[in-house]
Amino acid sequence: MIARGMKVRSEAQPAFAVQSVTLLGATGSIGASTIDLIKHRPERFRVEAVTANRNVVELARLAREVGARFAAVADGNAYRELKIVLAGSGIEVGSGEAALIEAAERPAHLVMAAISGAIGLKPTLAAVARGATIALANKECLVCAGGMFMRAAATAGARVLPVDSEHNAVFQALSAGRREDVRRVILTASGGPFRTWSTEAMRVATPEQALLHPNWSMGNKISIDSATLMNKGLELIEAHHLFALKPSELDVLVHPQSIVHGLVEYRDGSVVAQLGAPDMRTPIAHCLAWPDRIDGLAPRLDLAQIANLSFEMPDLTRFPALALARKALEAGGAAPTILNAANEVAVAAFVSKQLGFTAIAALVEATLDAAGRRGVINEPQNVDEALAVDHMARSLAHDLLPEIAAKAS
Ligand code: NAD
Ligand code: MG
Numbered sequence: 397m398i399a400r401g402m403k404v405r406s407e408a409q410p411a412f413a414v415q416s417v418t419l420l421g422a423t424g425s426i427g428a429s430t431i432d433l434i435k436h437r438p439e440r441f442r443v444e445a446v447t448a449n450r451n452v453v454e455l456a457r458l459a460r461e462v463g464a465r466f467a468a469v470a471d472g473n474a475y476r477e478l479k480i481v482l483a484g485s486g487i488e489v490g491s492g493e494a495a496l497i498e499a500a501e502r503p504a505h506l507v508m509a510a511i512s513g514a515i516g517l518k519p520t521l522a523a524v525a526r527g528a529t530i531a532l533a534n535k536e537c538l539v540c541a542g543g544m545f546m547r548a549a550a551t552a553g554a555r556v557l558p559v560d561s562e563h564n565a566v567f568q569a570l571s572a573g574r575r576e577d578v579r580r581v582i583l584t585a586s587g588g589p590f591r592t593w594s595t596e597a598m599r600v601a602t603p604e605q606a607l608l609h610p611n612w613s614m615g616n617k618i619s620i621d622s623a624t625l626m627n628k629g630l631e632l633i634e635a636h637h638l639f640a641l642k643p644s645e646l647d648v649l650v651h652p653q654s655i656v657h658g659l660v661e662y663r664d665g666s667v668v669a670q671l672g673a674p675d676m677r678t679p680i681a682h683c684l685a686w687p688d689r690i691d692g693l694a695p696r697l698d699l700a701q702i703a704n705l706s707f708e709m710p711d712l713t714r715f716p717a718l719a720l721a722r723k724a725l726e727a728g729g730a731a732p733t734i735l736n737a738a739n740e741v742a743v744a745a746f747v748s749k750q751l752g753f754t755a756i757a758a759l760v761e762a763t764l765d766a767a768g769r770r771g772v773i774n775e776p777q778n779v780d781e782a783l784a785v786d787h788m789a790r791s792l793a794h795d796l797l798p799e800i801a802a803k804a805s
Pocket of ligand 2: 560561562631
């Protein structure tokens with residue numbers, strides 16, 4: 397029955413309001429997958445703002461393509477160029493950190509947080525503060541400041557939807573039971589391109605080899621993290637914050653096919669998993685439409701064709717980065733912030749060939765030790781404290797870099 401005076405929705409009208417989306421990190425790999433999905437459903441999604449680091453031409457192209465209202469570039473010197481390439485489009489432009497924050501603050505329903513690295517923390521927190529729904533890809537901001545990030549989200553009533561495929565899988569599997577009945581959560585790891593390599597072979601691995609991920613096509617930072625297994629370590633810390641899980645409730649299993657993304661074990665022995673092709677458009681589609689479902693764009697899963705799924709324990713001797721991250725998770729306090737900052741420095745140094753592959757974990761470990769000796773142990777309580785620890789750890793890692801590079805060569 398419909399009350400008098402109430403409008404009956406015509407059949408032609410969509411059953412949902414148009415949803416506005418802002419893309420922080422629009423020019424990256426997650427940005428591209430998100431835009432792919434949005435372009436497929438122009439009647440459902442509208443883009444409010446897009447941001448990039450310094451690729452003005454690509455940012456402008458994307459902004460025009462999706463009809464964004466605002467485009468912001470982090471590089472403060474790129475304002476004029478962006479203004480010129482978007483002249484006549486009607487798209488507002490901005491540059492520098494304040495413009496990224498403005499992008500996050502503009503009134504979009506959902507903010508895709510897909511900047512790479514802890515540098516994404518401030519803009520993402522700006523979206524959190526206004527209570528937006530956050531599709532969170534940027535795991536580094538949770539590793540850097542997870543405690544305060546989740547408290548800020550709870551205070552502002554901002555819902556955080558996990559984009560990272562393992563966490564998205566766990567999020568879906570957690571809907572099968574009650575939180576208090578969860579015994580264990582397992583994140584899967586592909587094992588990366590060096591899964592079967594010896595430490596000796598990894599010592600001389602090149603960035604080109606490390607960037608060749610067997611299953612996923614991703615940005616450089618996360619591809620290197622996948623090769624060291626630091627990515628899985630960062631993901632343990634990410635899961636701890638997202639789902640309020642104790643370190644002892646979190647496990648990692650190497651699963652080279654990347655089909656089962658995450659599993660939740662309940663007290664009755666049931667293990668609920670989410671499966672899908674290794675394509676980020678599936679978890680992104682889940683976040684964009686949540687709690688609805690929209691058509692995905694990834695190839696459908698053909699298990700008969702895949703035939704075999706295998707699982708093995710991670711080798712912490714060959715992949716010490718995972719052990720370091722778990723240790724930082726268990727230690728808590730400032731350790732995850734330091735781990736993340738040192739790892740960002742180490743990965744950049746490896747990509748620019750200043751550091752060998754196996755020295756990435758060595759530099760992270762040396763930075764954690766040095767920061768401990770300096771007495772940096774307390775968990776950051778706000779964004780300024782988190783960024784101060786982050787900066788201190790980066791500077792320690794830079795100081796230690798020559799020594800570690802020389803030792804490892
Ligand atoms: P990417 O390197 O492809 O893209 C990063 C984006 O961030 C780009 O738009 C870049 O312009 C922007 N950016 C980089 N540095 C910046 C800076 N200093 N200031 C402002 N913007 C900056 O990275 P990606 O693979 O898309 O990953 C993005 C995030 O999502 C990372 O945190 C990653 O761990 C996470 N993630 C990615 C995948 C994946 O499949 N690519 C999967 C899970 C999680
Ligand atoms: Mg992942």
